[in-house]
Structures are given as structure tokens and as C-alpha cells.
Amino acid sequence: xxxxxxxxxxxxxxxxxxxxxxxxxxxxxxxxxxxxxxxxxxxxxxxxxxxxxxxxxxxxxxxxxxxxxxxxxxxxxxxxxxxxxxxxxxxxxxxxxxxxxxxxxxxxxxxxxxxxxxxxxxxxxxxxxxxxxxxxxxxxxxxxxxxxxxxxxxxxxxxxxxxxxxxxxxxxxxxxxxxxxxxxxxxxxxxxxxxxxxxxxxxxxxxxxxxxxxxxxxxxxxxxxxxxxxxxxx
Amino acid sequence: xxxxxxxxxxxxxxxxxxxxxxxxxxxxxxxxxxxxxxxxxxxxxxxxxxxxxxxxxxxxxxxxxxxxxxxxxxxxxxxxxxxxxxxxxxxxxxxxxxxxxxxxxxxxxxxxxxxxxxxxxxxxxxxxxxxxxxxxxxxxxxxxxxxxxxxxxxxxxxxxxxxxxxxxxxxxxxxxxxxxxxxxxxxxxxxxxxxxxxxxxxxxxxxxxxxxxxxxxxxxxxxxxxxxxxxxxxxxxxxxxxxxxxxxxxxxxxxxxxxxxxxxxxxxxxxxxxxxxxxxxxxxxxxxxxxxxxxxxxxxxxxxxxxxxxxxxxxxxxxxxxxxxxxxxxxxxxxxxxxxxxxxxxxxxxxxxxxxxxxxxxxxxxxxxxxxxxxxxxxxxxxxxxxxxxxxxxxxxxxxxxxx
Ligand SMILES: Nc1ncnc2c1ncn2[C@@H]1O[C@H](COP(=O)(O)OP(=O)(O)OP(=O)(O)O)[C@@H](O)[C@H]1O
Ligand SMILES: [Mg+2]
Numbered sequence: 067x068x069x070x071x072x073x074x075x076x077x078x079x080x081x082x083x084x085x086x087x088x089x090x091x092x093x094x095x096x097x098x099x100x101x102x103x104x105x106x107x108x109x110x111x112x113x114x115x116x117x118x119x120x121x122x123x124x125x126x127x128x129x130x131x132x133x134x135x136x137x138x139x140x141x142x143x144x145x146x147x148x149x150x151x152x153x154x155x156x157x158x159x160x161x162x163x164x165x166x167x168x169x170x171x172x173x174x175x176x177x178x179x180x181x182x183x184x185x186x187x188x189x190x191x192x193x194x195x196x197x198x199x200x201x202x203x204x205x206x207x208x209x210x211x212x213x214x215x216x217x218x219x220x221x222x223x224x225x226x227x228x229x230x231x232x233x234x235x236x237x238x239x240x241x242x243x244x245x246x247x248x249x250x251x252x253x254x255x256x257x258x259x260x261x262x263x264x265x266x267x268x269x270x271x272x273x274x275x276x277x278x279x280x281x282x283x284x285x286x287x288x289x290x291x292x293x294x295x296x297x298x299x300x
Numbered sequence: 301x302x303x304x305x306x307x308x309x310x311x312x313x314x315x316x317x318x319x320x321x322x323x324x325x326x327x328x329x330x331x332x333x334x335x336x337x338x339x340x341x342x343x344x345x346x347x348x349x350x351x352x353x354x355x356x357x358x359x360x361x362x363x364x365x366x367x368x369x370x371x372x373x374x375x376x377x378x379x380x381x382x383x384x385x386x387x388x389x390x391x392x393x394x395x396x397x398x399x400x401x402x403x404x405x406x407x408x409x410x411x412x413x414x415x416x417x418x419x420x421x422x423x424x425x426x427x428x429x430x431x432x433x434x435x436x437x438x439x440x441x442x443x444x445x446x447x448x449x450x451x452x453x454x455x456x457x458x459x460x461x462x463x464x465x466x467x468x469x470x471x472x473x474x475x476x477x478x479x480x481x482x483x484x485x486x487x488x489x490x491x492x493x494x495x496x497x498x499x500x501x502x503x504x505x506x507x508x509x510x511x512x513x514x515x516x517x518x519x520x521x522x523x524x525x526x527x528x529x530x531x532x533x534x535x536x537x538x539x540x541x542x543x544x545x546x547x548x549x550x551x552x553x554x555x556x557x558x559x560x561x562x563x564x565x566x567x568x569x570x571x572x573x574x575x576x577x578x579x580x581x582x583x584x585x586x587x588x589x590x591x592x593x594x595x596x597x598x599x600x601x602x603x604x605x606x607x608x609x610x611x612x613x614x615x616x617x618x619x620x621x622x623x624x625x626x627x628x629x630x631x632x633x634x635x636x637x638x639x640x641x642x643x644x645x646x647x648x649x650x651x652x653x654x655x656x657x658x659x660x661x662x663x664x665x666x667x668x669x670x671x672x673x674x675x676x677x678x679x680x681x682x683x684x685x686x687x688x689x690x691x692x693x694x695x696x697x698x699x700x701x702x703x704x
Contacts, residue, residue, distance in 0.1 A: 125698055128617075130617055130697050130698050131696075131697075131698045150621075150622060151621045151622060154616060154619055154620060154621045154622075155619070155621075157616075157617060157618065157619050158618065158619025159619070163617055163618070165614075165617075165701070169610065169613070169614045169617070169701060171611055171614065172611075173316050174312070178312075182615070182618060183618040183619060185301060185302075185305045185309075186301060186615070186618060186619040186620050186621075186624060187619060188301065188302055191302075191304065191305075231618070
């Protein structure tokens with residue numbers, strides 16, 4: 067009874083995950099036997115030195131990539147065996163990504179960038195603008211920038227657009243890879259405040275990936291990773 | 301992804317890189333326009349050859365001196381003298397199934413009126429020539445039986461001759477012209493038959509054969525015998541009878557024949573097969589440019605997919621399925637080829653029209669060439685768009701996002 071309750075609470079559950087890359091004859095193991103879980107509504111930071119495998123973990127828990135072995139369940143559903151299109155559905159409905167390198171569409175307006183996930187989710191056209199505006203406000207981007215093209219923005223502004231795009235479809239889980247990496251301390255603080263607010267007020271589960279200890283300190287819980295293995299601290 | 305969104309994504313992708321889209325469209329436009337214009341020229345030429353052959357008469361059979369199949373050197377057409385006025389009379393009397401028969405004694409002369417002169421062909425013939433060659437009279441009258449019998453020095457001129465000697469819109473009837481230094485009175489002018497080339501009957505002077513015999517050749521030989529058969533079905537039968545009759549009269553076997561005989565149907569089909577080959581050749585040249593245009597599209601789509609790999613990764617990361625991606629790229633290439641196809645058809649049409657206006661070549665834009673060109677461009681868009689689109693859709697999102 068107790069165990070069942072606990073697993074129902076876990077949105078993310080990784081069991082003995084290994085990730086191996088093979089390039090020609092060279093075999094690189096990036097993740098070694100990684101197991102952890104994250105509960106619904108948690109604000110968790112994953113931290114570790116550069117190259118330790120943080121982004122790789124994020125891609126796996128975001129259903130962008132699959133583990134070489136081990137099992138991963140999202141919302142109680144085993145994701146490791148799903149087809150490409152089924153994974154696309156999961157990404158579309160449950161997950162919002164903020165990528166390390168933003169990945170905004172060039173020569174495309176801020177608004178259109180934020181609307182894009184709604185297009186694939188087939189949200190009726192009439193509701194899109196309102197949802198995008200709400201997400202942009204939540205991410206704290208000034209309204210006079212909304213019609214700008216994404217490549218006319220500063221790094222911090224792009225970061226906000228990337229966050230707004232992650233929020234727009236109201237996903238249960240938000241995965242943010244180094245969201246403050248390109249920002250000065252003050253702007254970084256504001257972005258982190260935004261995540262904190264989204265977590266508290268809207269109940270989003272947030273996984274924040276960072277290599278900076280003081281950024282990780284904003285989270286409720288910190289998962290340490292070192293050379294592809296979980297660690298107690300750094 | 302909804303259709304309306306696909307449409308919007310396509311528009312923004314096509315307009316995002318205007319220069320490249322423009323060049324791709326241009327490749328297709330040139331291909332399609334040249335297919336349509338060149339086929340139009342070929343088809344137009346074919347049609348005008350056909351109609352100008354048909355305009356020389358109805359159910360016409362022509363007999364000319366010269367060897368049918370000569371053992372060694374073949375003599376040039378019409379250079380030999382073997383057909384006589386008696387042959388003409390014999391054909392008229394003995395062959396059934398013919399409407400009319402006429403001799404032709406033709407020569408080229410310098411024709412003079414006042415200070416103007418022109419070099420034209422002068423044909424001495426009979427009254428029945430008008431019916432055989434379907435000549436219509438614009439002004440005055442055609443040759444009459446009395447003209448022939450009395451060897452009157454009268455002439456019926458073609459409209460081109462009128463233009464050359466008297467000027468356009470002038471009235472030539474009753475004027476006197478000099479042919480080979482002999483005065484002829486113009487009694488009639490034929491209607492224009494159109495047609496091009498040197499064999500046009502618009503540039504011809506028709507006189508009584510009796511006069512031509514007396515003043516030009518001074519012998520019994522004729523250059524051509526024209527026969528008009530009762531019906532098209534009789535053409536080959538009549539042709540065989542005439543051949544037999546003439547061989548018999550000349551005392552020759554089939555292998556020694558000293559004349560050549562052909563009918564209009566054969567000439568039409570020979571000429572149109574030559575023109576058909578011309579059309580095919582033009583179409584092949586145009587087809588090559590269409591293929592080049594197609595390769596341009598494929599090249600552009602491949603670069604497009606490669607260049608936008610990160611974008612594809614991002615789209616997949618936020619929930620795009622394989623079909624969403626491949627439909628998007630397919631829609632882009634189809635849009636480009638269709639735009640190119642439409643502009644190409646319009647341009648091809650305009651070029652064909654321009655050629656007929658300014659180069660005095662007749663052109664005929666056929667529906668089949670439009671369907672062909674459009675079909676090919678649609679096929680190019682789908683085939684050359686499908687492969688890169690499929691390739692883009694299969695990319696793993698992470699690999700795509702990492703792509704540099
Ligand atoms: N496709 C690949 N083939 C081989 N090795 C790879 C591949 N992708 C990642 N790696 C390796 O996996 C390791 C972990 O990479 P990852 O991007 O997860 O690190 P990270 O912790 O996010 O680092 P950073 O803080 O710099 O972003 C690196 O050593 C990298 O070289
Ligand atoms: Mg990383």
C-alpha cells in the first residue's frame with residue numbers, strides 16, 4: 067500500500083540506466099547505472115562538472131533519447147520501448163524543454179516561436195495567441211519584444227522566449243538545461259525566481275540542470291552526478 | 301498538425317529564403333516554358349505544313365516526269381521530258397473516277413509591269429486547274445475555254461504577284477504585264493491561300509497552256525499533270541489506273557517508268573512525319589532543361605534539409621511526428637514546383653505567342669503539352685521532395701539538435 071502510493075507520486079523514475087555511445091570502434095559509456103526518481107511537484111537540480119552527463123540524463127528523462135539499458139518510466143509508463151511517434155506524443159503533451167543553447171527558430175518572431183508547440187499539439191488557432199501571451203508574461207519578456215525576430219534578441223531575452231515556449235502547453239514537467247548559463251547574476255536570479263514561482267504557484271515539476279552550486283541551491287533537492295555516476299556531493 | 305498550419309509553415313519557409321526559392325522556381329519555369337514553347341512551335345509547324353499541303357487542291361494526284369526508280373543516277377524531279385499533252389487527254393478520256401485533269405507547263409520568269417518587276421512562276425494550264433487546285437477568285441475571272449482555244453494572252457495572278465507588281469490594294473484587272481517580253485492582260489486575281497515557303501500558289505501567274513506551249517516551250521511536253529479524284533477513297537485506285545495507262549502509252553514496264561506519281565494523302569503523311577520528328581526533337585531539348593530544373597529542386601531541397609537539421613530536431617523535440625516533418629518539406633517542394641509550373645505555363649504561352657507574332661512561325665499551344673509539362677513538374681516536386689523530406693523526418697532529435 068505504501069509502496070504503491072509512492073510510485074504513483076513519482077513522475078520520473080530511472081532504474082539502472084546506462085548510456086553508451088558508439089562511434090565506429092570507439093565505445094564511450096556516458097552514464098553508469100544511474101537510478102533516481104523525482105516526485106510530482108518537486109523542484110530538483112541535477113548538478114555536476116562539465117561533461118559529467120547532465121544533458122544526457124535530461125535527454126533521456128525528456129523522452130528525446132533512450133537509454134542503452136535500464137528502465138525509465140514517466141508518469142508510471144515505461145518509456146524505453148516506445149516508438150518514435152509515441153515518444154513525440156509524450157514530449158508534446160507532458161514535457162517542456164529549455165535547451166542549453168535555446169534552439170529558437172531563426173528569422174521567426176518571438177510569438178511564433180512560442181506558438182509552435184501549440185501547432186503540433188493541434189490547439190485551435192483562436193486560443194493560441196492568448197496562451198502564448200500568458201507564457202511570455204510568466205517568463206517575464208516585455209511585450210514590446212513579442213513581434214521581434216528571435217535573432218534580434220539579447221541572450222537573456224532568448225532565454226525567456228525558450229522558457230515561455232517550454233511553458234506554453236502547460237506541461238507537467240519542465241526540463242531546463244543550464245537556463246542561467248548565458249545570463250548575468252541578476253538576470254539569472256530573475257529567471258530562477260520565475261521557475262520557483264511556476265513550481266509553487268502552478269505546480270509544475272521542475273528539473274534544473276546546472277554546473278553552478280549556487281544555482282543548484284535554489285532547488286528543493288540536488289542530485290549530484292560525477293563522471294556519469296550519481297554521487298552524494300561534489 | 302492541421303492543414304492550415306502546414307500551409308502557414310510552408311508559406312513562411314518559402315518566403316524566408318526568397319532568393320533561393322526564386323532560383324528554384326526559375327529552374328522549373330525555364331524547363332516548363334521551353335517545353336510548352338518548343339512543342340508549340342513544332343506543333344504549329346506541323347499544322348501549317350499539313351494545311352498548306354491540303355490547300356494545294358482536293359484529292360490531288362500529281363504526275364511528274366522523271367524516273368520512279370532509276371538504276372544508277374536519278375534525274376532531278378521534273379527535268380526529264382516524258383509527259384505530253386496527249387497523255388493528259390488520254391487520262392481524261394480513259395480513267396474513271398476522276399473529276400478533272402489539267403496539264404501544267406511551268407517556268408520561272410521575270411515579270412514586269414511598268415517599273416516594277418518580280419521573279420515568279422508562270423503556269424500554263426487548263427480551265428479545270430481552278431477546280432483541281434481549289435482556287436478561288438478574288439477579282440475578275442479565271443481562264444475560260446475560249447481563252448484556251450483562242451490562245452488568248454491573258455493571265456490570272458496571285459495576290460503576292462499583285463502586291464509585288466502593282467502594290468497592295470491596287471486593282472490589277474485589265475492591266476497589261478510583260479512575261480518573257482510578251483504582253484499579257486490580267487483578267488483575274490486569286491484569293492490568298494496563306495501558307496509559307498516557295499511553293500505557295502499566292503506567288504504564281506496562271507495563263508492558258510496553249511499560250512505557254514506556243515510562246516514559252518514550243519513543244520508538246522508538260523511539267524506536271526494534275527488530277528483530281530472523285531473521292532479520297534478512290535485516290536490509290538485512280539493512281540494505279542493512271543500508272544498502268546501511262547506505262548502502256550509510253551511502252552515501258554514498271555521498272556522503267558519515266559514518270560513519278562504521287563497523291564496528296566502520301567505527301568501529307570510524309571510531311572507530317574517529318575514535322576513530327578521535328579516536334580519530338582524540340583520536345584527532347586526542352587525535356588533536358590526540365591530535368592535540369594528538377595535536379596535544381598532536388599539539390600535545393602537537400603541543402604534545405606541539411607541547413608535546417610537543427611530546426612528539424614527542435615520541431616521533433618517539441619512534439620512533431622515523422623509525418624509532420626515530411627509533410628512540411630514535401631509541401632514546400634510541391635509549392636515551389638507548382639508555382640514554377642504555373643508561371644512556366646504562362647511564360648511558355650507568352651513565348652509561343654511572341655514567336656507567332658514576331659517570327660512569323662505559326663505556333664500551337666496544345667493541352668497535351670501543358671498537361672505533360674505540368675505533370676512532369678508535379679512529379680519532380682513530389683519525387684525530388686519526398687526523398688529529402690523522408691530523410692529529414694527520420695532524424696533522431698538529439699542528433700539533429702547537435703548537428704552543426
Ligand atoms: N553522440 C555522442 N557520442 C559520443 N560521446 C558523446 C555523445 N554525446 C555526448 N557524449 C559524451 O557524453 C559526455 C556527457 O555529455 P553531456 O552533454 O551529457 O555533458 P554535460 O554534463 O551536459 O556537460 P556540460 O555541463 O558541459 O553541458 C561527454 O563526455 C560527451 O563527450
Ligand atoms: Mg550539458
